[in-house]
Amino acid sequence: KEIKPLKSEYRIASDSLFAPFEFQNSAKKYVGIDVDLMKAIAKKQKFNVSLDFVGFQTAVDQTQAGHADGMIAGMSITDERKNVFDFSDPYFTANATVAVKSTTTDIKSYKDLKGKTVGVKNGTAxxxxxxKNKDKYGYNVKVFDAADTMYESLNTGSIDAFMDDEPVVKYAILQGKKFATPIEPEKIGEYGFAVKKGTNPELLAMFNAGLAKLKANGDYDKIVEKYMGNTD
Ligand code: GLN
Structure with a gap:
Protein backbone atom coordinates (compact mmCIF):
# COMPACT_ATOMS: atom_id res chain seq x y z
CA LYS A 1 0.00 0.00 0.00
CA GLU A 2 1.25 3.49 -0.92
CA ILE A 3 2.44 5.71 1.93
CA LYS A 4 0.84 9.14 1.74
CA PRO A 5 2.52 12.47 2.56
CA LEU A 6 1.17 14.26 5.67
CA LYS A 7 2.53 17.68 4.68
CA SER A 8 1.93 19.67 1.49
CA GLU A 9 5.70 20.23 1.28
CA TYR A 10 8.68 18.81 3.14
CA ARG A 11 11.62 21.09 3.81
CA ILE A 12 14.88 19.22 3.29
CA ALA A 13 18.22 20.65 4.46
CA SER A 14 21.49 19.89 2.71
CA ASP A 15 25.16 20.82 2.60
CA SER A 16 26.23 24.00 0.82
CA LEU A 17 29.07 22.39 -1.14
CA PHE A 18 29.75 18.66 -1.31
CA ALA A 19 30.37 17.86 -4.97
CA PRO A 20 29.32 15.62 -6.63
CA PHE A 21 26.45 15.21 -4.11
CA GLU A 22 25.37 18.87 -3.93
CA PHE A 23 26.99 21.84 -5.64
CA GLN A 24 26.10 24.80 -7.81
CA ASN A 25 26.55 24.33 -11.55
CA SER A 26 27.74 27.09 -13.89
CA ALA A 27 24.20 28.51 -13.92
CA LYS A 28 24.33 28.70 -10.07
CA LYS A 29 21.65 26.02 -9.84
CA TYR A 30 22.11 23.32 -7.21
CA VAL A 31 22.64 19.89 -8.74
CA GLY A 32 24.26 16.61 -7.72
CA ILE A 33 23.53 13.04 -6.68
CA ASP A 34 21.68 13.99 -3.46
CA VAL A 35 19.68 16.70 -5.24
CA ASP A 36 18.61 14.52 -8.17
CA LEU A 37 17.94 11.54 -5.93
CA MET A 38 15.75 13.51 -3.51
CA LYS A 39 13.77 15.09 -6.36
CA ALA A 40 13.36 11.78 -8.22
CA ILE A 41 12.15 10.04 -5.04
CA ALA A 42 9.67 12.85 -4.28
CA LYS A 43 8.34 12.65 -7.84
CA LYS A 44 8.03 8.87 -7.74
CA GLN A 45 6.28 8.89 -4.33
CA LYS A 46 4.18 11.97 -5.14
CA PHE A 47 5.26 14.35 -2.39
CA ASN A 48 6.70 17.87 -2.57
CA VAL A 49 10.12 18.95 -1.33
CA SER A 50 11.96 22.23 -1.04
CA LEU A 51 15.72 21.87 -0.70
CA ASP A 52 17.82 24.29 1.33
CA PHE A 53 21.60 24.20 0.95
CA VAL A 54 22.57 25.56 4.36
CA GLY A 55 25.82 23.69 5.11
CA PHE A 56 26.38 20.40 6.92
CA GLN A 57 26.32 21.43 10.60
CA THR A 58 23.46 23.86 9.99
CA ALA A 59 21.49 21.08 8.29
CA VAL A 60 22.06 18.89 11.34
CA ASP A 61 20.96 21.71 13.67
CA GLN A 62 17.87 22.61 11.60
CA THR A 63 16.76 18.99 11.39
CA GLN A 64 17.23 18.52 15.14
CA ALA A 65 15.32 21.75 15.82
CA GLY A 66 12.46 20.73 13.53
CA HIS A 67 13.10 23.64 11.15
CA ALA A 68 13.82 21.08 8.47
CA ASP A 69 11.80 17.87 8.06
CA GLY A 70 14.82 15.89 6.98
CA MET A 71 18.32 16.14 5.55
CA ILE A 72 20.23 14.69 2.64
CA ALA A 73 23.88 15.72 2.68
CA GLY A 74 26.13 12.75 2.01
CA MET A 75 25.49 12.02 5.66
CA SER A 76 27.15 8.92 7.05
CA ILE A 77 25.00 6.57 9.11
CA THR A 78 26.93 6.34 12.39
CA ASP A 79 25.97 4.75 15.73
CA GLU A 80 26.37 8.11 17.48
CA ARG A 81 23.96 9.82 15.09
CA LYS A 82 21.43 7.00 15.44
CA ASN A 83 20.79 8.33 18.97
CA VAL A 84 19.24 11.49 17.54
CA PHE A 85 18.35 10.63 13.92
CA ASP A 86 16.36 7.94 12.13
CA PHE A 87 18.09 6.97 8.89
CA SER A 88 16.77 5.67 5.60
CA ASP A 89 18.16 2.60 3.92
CA PRO A 90 21.73 3.36 2.80
CA TYR A 91 22.08 4.85 -0.69
CA PHE A 92 25.86 5.19 -1.11
CA THR A 93 29.07 3.89 0.47
CA ALA A 94 31.95 6.26 1.13
CA ASN A 95 35.13 6.26 3.19
CA ALA A 96 36.90 9.36 4.50
CA THR A 97 40.43 10.18 3.44
CA VAL A 98 43.23 12.60 4.22
CA ALA A 99 44.14 14.96 1.38
CA VAL A 100 47.44 16.81 1.00
CA LYS A 101 48.85 18.95 -1.78
CA SER A 102 50.16 16.77 -4.60
CA THR A 103 53.60 18.36 -4.11
CA THR A 104 53.73 17.21 -0.45
CA THR A 105 56.21 14.36 -0.01
CA ASP A 106 56.62 14.13 3.79
CA ILE A 107 53.11 12.90 4.68
CA LYS A 108 52.59 9.19 4.11
CA SER A 109 50.89 8.09 7.34
CA TYR A 110 48.99 9.64 10.25
CA LYS A 111 52.26 9.76 12.24
CA ASP A 112 53.69 12.16 9.68
CA LEU A 113 50.96 14.67 10.65
CA LYS A 114 52.78 15.38 13.96
CA GLY A 115 53.01 19.15 14.44
CA LYS A 116 51.01 19.77 11.24
CA THR A 117 47.59 21.38 10.90
CA VAL A 118 44.69 19.27 9.66
CA GLY A 119 41.45 20.82 8.41
CA VAL A 120 38.00 19.31 8.92
CA LYS A 121 34.47 20.43 8.19
CA ASN A 122 32.32 21.17 11.23
CA GLY A 123 30.04 18.35 12.33
CA THR A 124 31.37 15.70 9.98
CA ALA A 125 32.48 12.12 10.57
CA LYS A 132 39.54 11.45 18.43
CA ASN A 133 43.09 10.84 17.17
CA LYS A 134 44.50 14.31 17.82
CA ASP A 135 46.57 13.41 20.89
CA LYS A 136 47.69 10.08 19.46
CA TYR A 137 49.28 11.71 16.38
CA GLY A 138 50.02 15.19 17.73
CA TYR A 139 48.56 17.38 15.00
CA ASN A 140 46.58 20.62 15.29
CA VAL A 141 42.98 20.80 14.08
CA LYS A 142 41.40 23.65 12.13
CA VAL A 143 37.61 23.56 11.76
CA PHE A 144 35.86 24.99 8.68
CA ASP A 145 32.16 25.65 8.06
CA ALA A 146 32.33 24.83 4.36
CA ALA A 147 34.50 22.93 1.89
CA ASP A 148 35.47 25.87 -0.34
CA THR A 149 37.47 27.66 2.38
CA MET A 150 39.00 24.38 3.59
CA TYR A 151 40.13 23.35 0.11
CA GLU A 152 41.46 26.85 -0.56
CA SER A 153 43.40 26.76 2.72
CA LEU A 154 45.21 23.63 1.56
CA ASN A 155 46.00 25.33 -1.74
CA THR A 156 47.48 28.36 -0.02
CA GLY A 157 49.29 26.26 2.59
CA SER A 158 47.56 27.60 5.71
CA ILE A 159 46.73 23.96 6.51
CA ASP A 160 48.93 20.93 5.70
CA ALA A 161 46.13 18.43 5.13
CA PHE A 162 42.39 18.00 5.50
CA MET A 163 40.07 15.04 5.90
CA ASP A 164 36.93 14.65 3.83
CA ASP A 165 34.90 11.94 2.15
CA GLU A 166 36.83 10.02 -0.48
CA PRO A 167 34.39 10.44 -3.42
CA VAL A 168 34.36 14.19 -2.79
CA VAL A 169 38.15 14.45 -2.69
CA LYS A 170 38.46 12.22 -5.78
CA TYR A 171 35.92 14.40 -7.60
CA ALA A 172 37.87 17.55 -6.66
CA ILE A 173 41.05 15.97 -8.05
CA LEU A 174 39.19 15.10 -11.27
CA GLN A 175 38.11 18.74 -11.44
CA GLY A 176 41.76 19.75 -11.43
CA LYS A 177 42.60 20.26 -7.75
CA LYS A 178 46.28 19.38 -7.19
CA PHE A 179 45.66 17.12 -4.20
CA ALA A 180 46.86 13.61 -3.32
CA THR A 181 45.53 10.99 -0.87
CA PRO A 182 48.63 9.21 0.52
CA ILE A 183 46.97 7.59 3.59
CA GLU A 184 44.66 4.55 3.56
CA PRO A 185 41.01 5.78 3.86
CA GLU A 186 38.85 5.21 6.97
CA LYS A 187 35.46 3.48 6.96
CA ILE A 188 32.86 5.98 8.25
CA GLY A 189 29.62 4.25 7.22
CA GLU A 190 27.15 4.46 4.38
CA TYR A 191 25.15 7.56 3.41
CA GLY A 192 21.53 7.84 4.48
CA PHE A 193 18.69 10.32 4.35
CA ALA A 194 17.84 11.38 7.91
CA VAL A 195 14.94 12.72 9.96
CA LYS A 196 15.00 13.76 13.61
CA LYS A 197 14.54 10.59 15.69
CA GLY A 198 10.88 9.76 16.07
CA THR A 199 9.63 12.38 13.58
CA ASN A 200 8.27 12.29 10.02
CA PRO A 201 8.09 8.48 9.79
CA GLU A 202 6.03 8.72 6.60
CA LEU A 203 8.79 10.81 4.97
CA LEU A 204 11.38 8.16 5.81
CA ALA A 205 9.10 5.40 4.54
CA MET A 206 8.45 7.31 1.28
CA PHE A 207 12.20 7.84 0.84
CA ASN A 208 12.88 4.11 1.27
CA ALA A 209 10.05 3.11 -1.05
CA GLY A 210 11.17 5.59 -3.71
CA LEU A 211 14.82 4.60 -3.41
CA ALA A 212 13.93 0.92 -3.87
CA LYS A 213 11.97 1.78 -7.02
CA LEU A 214 14.78 3.92 -8.48
CA LYS A 215 17.26 1.14 -7.78
CA ALA A 216 15.00 -1.41 -9.45
CA ASN A 217 14.28 0.65 -12.59
CA GLY A 218 17.87 1.80 -13.18
CA ASP A 219 17.26 5.49 -12.46
CA TYR A 220 19.48 5.38 -9.36
CA ASP A 221 22.43 4.16 -11.45
CA LYS A 222 21.75 6.85 -14.06
CA ILE A 223 21.87 9.60 -11.43
CA VAL A 224 25.14 8.32 -9.95
CA GLU A 225 26.74 7.86 -13.39
CA LYS A 226 25.68 11.36 -14.42
CA TYR A 227 27.85 12.92 -11.72
CA MET A 228 30.58 10.43 -10.92
CA GLY A 229 33.70 11.00 -12.94
CA ASN A 230 31.98 13.68 -14.95
CA THR A 231 34.32 16.66 -15.18
CA ASP A 232 31.95 19.13 -16.88
N1 GLN B 1 29.86 11.83 5.22
C1 GLN B 1 30.37 12.81 6.12
C2 GLN B 1 29.53 12.90 7.36
O1 GLN B 1 28.46 12.40 7.40
C3 GLN B 1 30.51 14.19 5.47
C4 GLN B 1 29.22 14.78 5.02
C5 GLN B 1 29.37 16.17 4.46
O2 GLN B 1 30.41 16.81 4.62
N2 GLN B 1 28.35 16.66 3.79
O3 GLN B 1 29.93 13.48 8.32
Whole structure:
Protein backbone atom coordinates (compact mmCIF):
# COMPACT_ATOMS: atom_id res chain seq x y z
CA LYS A 1 0.00 0.00 0.00
CA GLU A 2 1.25 3.49 -0.92
CA ILE A 3 2.44 5.71 1.93
CA LYS A 4 0.84 9.14 1.74
CA PRO A 5 2.52 12.47 2.56
CA LEU A 6 1.17 14.26 5.67
CA LYS A 7 2.53 17.68 4.68
CA SER A 8 1.93 19.67 1.49
CA GLU A 9 5.70 20.23 1.28
CA TYR A 10 8.68 18.81 3.14
CA ARG A 11 11.62 21.09 3.81
CA ILE A 12 14.88 19.22 3.29
CA ALA A 13 18.22 20.65 4.46
CA SER A 14 21.49 19.89 2.71
CA ASP A 15 25.16 20.82 2.60
CA SER A 16 26.23 24.00 0.82
CA LEU A 17 29.07 22.39 -1.14
CA PHE A 18 29.75 18.66 -1.31
CA ALA A 19 30.37 17.86 -4.97
CA PRO A 20 29.32 15.62 -6.63
CA PHE A 21 26.45 15.21 -4.11
CA GLU A 22 25.37 18.87 -3.93
CA PHE A 23 26.99 21.84 -5.64
CA GLN A 24 26.10 24.80 -7.81
CA ASN A 25 26.55 24.33 -11.55
CA SER A 26 27.74 27.09 -13.89
CA ALA A 27 24.20 28.51 -13.92
CA LYS A 28 24.33 28.70 -10.07
CA LYS A 29 21.65 26.02 -9.84
CA TYR A 30 22.11 23.32 -7.21
CA VAL A 31 22.64 19.89 -8.74
CA GLY A 32 24.26 16.61 -7.72
CA ILE A 33 23.53 13.04 -6.68
CA ASP A 34 21.68 13.99 -3.46
CA VAL A 35 19.68 16.70 -5.24
CA ASP A 36 18.61 14.52 -8.17
CA LEU A 37 17.94 11.54 -5.93
CA MET A 38 15.75 13.51 -3.51
CA LYS A 39 13.77 15.09 -6.36
CA ALA A 40 13.36 11.78 -8.22
CA ILE A 41 12.15 10.04 -5.04
CA ALA A 42 9.67 12.85 -4.28
CA LYS A 43 8.34 12.65 -7.84
CA LYS A 44 8.03 8.87 -7.74
CA GLN A 45 6.28 8.89 -4.33
CA LYS A 46 4.18 11.97 -5.14
CA PHE A 47 5.26 14.35 -2.39
CA ASN A 48 6.70 17.87 -2.57
CA VAL A 49 10.12 18.95 -1.33
CA SER A 50 11.96 22.23 -1.04
CA LEU A 51 15.72 21.87 -0.70
CA ASP A 52 17.82 24.29 1.33
CA PHE A 53 21.60 24.20 0.95
CA VAL A 54 22.57 25.56 4.36
CA GLY A 55 25.82 23.69 5.11
CA PHE A 56 26.38 20.40 6.92
CA GLN A 57 26.32 21.43 10.60
CA THR A 58 23.46 23.86 9.99
CA ALA A 59 21.49 21.08 8.29
CA VAL A 60 22.06 18.89 11.34
CA ASP A 61 20.96 21.71 13.67
CA GLN A 62 17.87 22.61 11.60
CA THR A 63 16.76 18.99 11.39
CA GLN A 64 17.23 18.52 15.14
CA ALA A 65 15.32 21.75 15.82
CA GLY A 66 12.46 20.73 13.53
CA HIS A 67 13.10 23.64 11.15
CA ALA A 68 13.82 21.08 8.47
CA ASP A 69 11.80 17.87 8.06
CA GLY A 70 14.82 15.89 6.98
CA MET A 71 18.32 16.14 5.55
CA ILE A 72 20.23 14.69 2.64
CA ALA A 73 23.88 15.72 2.68
CA GLY A 74 26.13 12.75 2.01
CA MET A 75 25.49 12.02 5.66
CA SER A 76 27.15 8.92 7.05
CA ILE A 77 25.00 6.57 9.11
CA THR A 78 26.93 6.34 12.39
CA ASP A 79 25.97 4.75 15.73
CA GLU A 80 26.37 8.11 17.48
CA ARG A 81 23.96 9.82 15.09
CA LYS A 82 21.43 7.00 15.44
CA ASN A 83 20.79 8.33 18.97
CA VAL A 84 19.24 11.49 17.54
CA PHE A 85 18.35 10.63 13.92
CA ASP A 86 16.36 7.94 12.13
CA PHE A 87 18.09 6.97 8.89
CA SER A 88 16.77 5.67 5.60
CA ASP A 89 18.16 2.60 3.92
CA PRO A 90 21.73 3.36 2.80
CA TYR A 91 22.08 4.85 -0.69
CA PHE A 92 25.86 5.19 -1.11
CA THR A 93 29.07 3.89 0.47
CA ALA A 94 31.95 6.26 1.13
CA ASN A 95 35.13 6.26 3.19
CA ALA A 96 36.90 9.36 4.50
CA THR A 97 40.43 10.18 3.44
CA VAL A 98 43.23 12.60 4.22
CA ALA A 99 44.14 14.96 1.38
CA VAL A 100 47.44 16.81 1.00
CA LYS A 101 48.85 18.95 -1.78
CA SER A 102 50.16 16.77 -4.60
CA THR A 103 53.60 18.36 -4.11
CA THR A 104 53.73 17.21 -0.45
CA THR A 105 56.21 14.36 -0.01
CA ASP A 106 56.62 14.13 3.79
CA ILE A 107 53.11 12.90 4.68
CA LYS A 108 52.59 9.19 4.11
CA SER A 109 50.89 8.09 7.34
CA TYR A 110 48.99 9.64 10.25
CA LYS A 111 52.26 9.76 12.24
CA ASP A 112 53.69 12.16 9.68
CA LEU A 113 50.96 14.67 10.65
CA LYS A 114 52.78 15.38 13.96
CA GLY A 115 53.01 19.15 14.44
CA LYS A 116 51.01 19.77 11.24
CA THR A 117 47.59 21.38 10.90
CA VAL A 118 44.69 19.27 9.66
CA GLY A 119 41.45 20.82 8.41
CA VAL A 120 38.00 19.31 8.92
CA LYS A 121 34.47 20.43 8.19
CA ASN A 122 32.32 21.17 11.23
CA GLY A 123 30.04 18.35 12.33
CA THR A 124 31.37 15.70 9.98
CA ALA A 125 32.48 12.12 10.57
CA UNK A 126 35.96 13.27 9.50
CA UNK A 127 35.95 15.82 12.31
CA UNK A 128 35.01 13.09 14.81
CA UNK A 129 37.86 10.88 13.58
CA UNK A 130 40.43 13.70 13.51
CA UNK A 131 39.43 14.97 16.98
CA LYS A 132 39.54 11.45 18.43
CA ASN A 133 43.09 10.84 17.17
CA LYS A 134 44.50 14.31 17.82
CA ASP A 135 46.57 13.41 20.89
CA LYS A 136 47.69 10.08 19.46
CA TYR A 137 49.28 11.71 16.38
CA GLY A 138 50.02 15.19 17.73
CA TYR A 139 48.56 17.38 15.00
CA ASN A 140 46.58 20.62 15.29
CA VAL A 141 42.98 20.80 14.08
CA LYS A 142 41.40 23.65 12.13
CA VAL A 143 37.61 23.56 11.76
CA PHE A 144 35.86 24.99 8.68
CA ASP A 145 32.16 25.65 8.06
CA ALA A 146 32.33 24.83 4.36
CA ALA A 147 34.50 22.93 1.89
CA ASP A 148 35.47 25.87 -0.34
CA THR A 149 37.47 27.66 2.38
CA MET A 150 39.00 24.38 3.59
CA TYR A 151 40.13 23.35 0.11
CA GLU A 152 41.46 26.85 -0.56
CA SER A 153 43.40 26.76 2.72
CA LEU A 154 45.21 23.63 1.56
CA ASN A 155 46.00 25.33 -1.74
CA THR A 156 47.48 28.36 -0.02
CA GLY A 157 49.29 26.26 2.59
CA SER A 158 47.56 27.60 5.71
CA ILE A 159 46.73 23.96 6.51
CA ASP A 160 48.93 20.93 5.70
CA ALA A 161 46.13 18.43 5.13
CA PHE A 162 42.39 18.00 5.50
CA MET A 163 40.07 15.04 5.90
CA ASP A 164 36.93 14.65 3.83
CA ASP A 165 34.90 11.94 2.15
CA GLU A 166 36.83 10.02 -0.48
CA PRO A 167 34.39 10.44 -3.42
CA VAL A 168 34.36 14.19 -2.79
CA VAL A 169 38.15 14.45 -2.69
CA LYS A 170 38.46 12.22 -5.78
CA TYR A 171 35.92 14.40 -7.60
CA ALA A 172 37.87 17.55 -6.66
CA ILE A 173 41.05 15.97 -8.05
CA LEU A 174 39.19 15.10 -11.27
CA GLN A 175 38.11 18.74 -11.44
CA GLY A 176 41.76 19.75 -11.43
CA LYS A 177 42.60 20.26 -7.75
CA LYS A 178 46.28 19.38 -7.19
CA PHE A 179 45.66 17.12 -4.20
CA ALA A 180 46.86 13.61 -3.32
CA THR A 181 45.53 10.99 -0.87
CA PRO A 182 48.63 9.21 0.52
CA ILE A 183 46.97 7.59 3.59
CA GLU A 184 44.66 4.55 3.56
CA PRO A 185 41.01 5.78 3.86
CA GLU A 186 38.85 5.21 6.97
CA LYS A 187 35.46 3.48 6.96
CA ILE A 188 32.86 5.98 8.25
CA GLY A 189 29.62 4.25 7.22
CA GLU A 190 27.15 4.46 4.38
CA TYR A 191 25.15 7.56 3.41
CA GLY A 192 21.53 7.84 4.48
CA PHE A 193 18.69 10.32 4.35
CA ALA A 194 17.84 11.38 7.91
CA VAL A 195 14.94 12.72 9.96
CA LYS A 196 15.00 13.76 13.61
CA LYS A 197 14.54 10.59 15.69
CA GLY A 198 10.88 9.76 16.07
CA THR A 199 9.63 12.38 13.58
CA ASN A 200 8.27 12.29 10.02
CA PRO A 201 8.09 8.48 9.79
CA GLU A 202 6.03 8.72 6.60
CA LEU A 203 8.79 10.81 4.97
CA LEU A 204 11.38 8.16 5.81
CA ALA A 205 9.10 5.40 4.54
CA MET A 206 8.45 7.31 1.28
CA PHE A 207 12.20 7.84 0.84
CA ASN A 208 12.88 4.11 1.27
CA ALA A 209 10.05 3.11 -1.05
CA GLY A 210 11.17 5.59 -3.71
CA LEU A 211 14.82 4.60 -3.41
CA ALA A 212 13.93 0.92 -3.87
CA LYS A 213 11.97 1.78 -7.02
CA LEU A 214 14.78 3.92 -8.48
CA LYS A 215 17.26 1.14 -7.78
CA ALA A 216 15.00 -1.41 -9.45
CA ASN A 217 14.28 0.65 -12.59
CA GLY A 218 17.87 1.80 -13.18
CA ASP A 219 17.26 5.49 -12.46
CA TYR A 220 19.48 5.38 -9.36
CA ASP A 221 22.43 4.16 -11.45
CA LYS A 222 21.75 6.85 -14.06
CA ILE A 223 21.87 9.60 -11.43
CA VAL A 224 25.14 8.32 -9.95
CA GLU A 225 26.74 7.86 -13.39
CA LYS A 226 25.68 11.36 -14.42
CA TYR A 227 27.85 12.92 -11.72
CA MET A 228 30.58 10.43 -10.92
CA GLY A 229 33.70 11.00 -12.94
CA ASN A 230 31.98 13.68 -14.95
CA THR A 231 34.32 16.66 -15.18
CA ASP A 232 31.95 19.13 -16.88
N1 GLN B 1 29.86 11.83 5.22
C1 GLN B 1 30.37 12.81 6.12
C2 GLN B 1 29.53 12.90 7.36
O1 GLN B 1 28.46 12.40 7.40
C3 GLN B 1 30.51 14.19 5.47
C4 GLN B 1 29.22 14.78 5.02
C5 GLN B 1 29.37 16.17 4.46
O2 GLN B 1 30.41 16.81 4.62
N2 GLN B 1 28.35 16.66 3.79
O3 GLN B 1 29.93 13.48 8.32
Missing amino acids: SQAFID
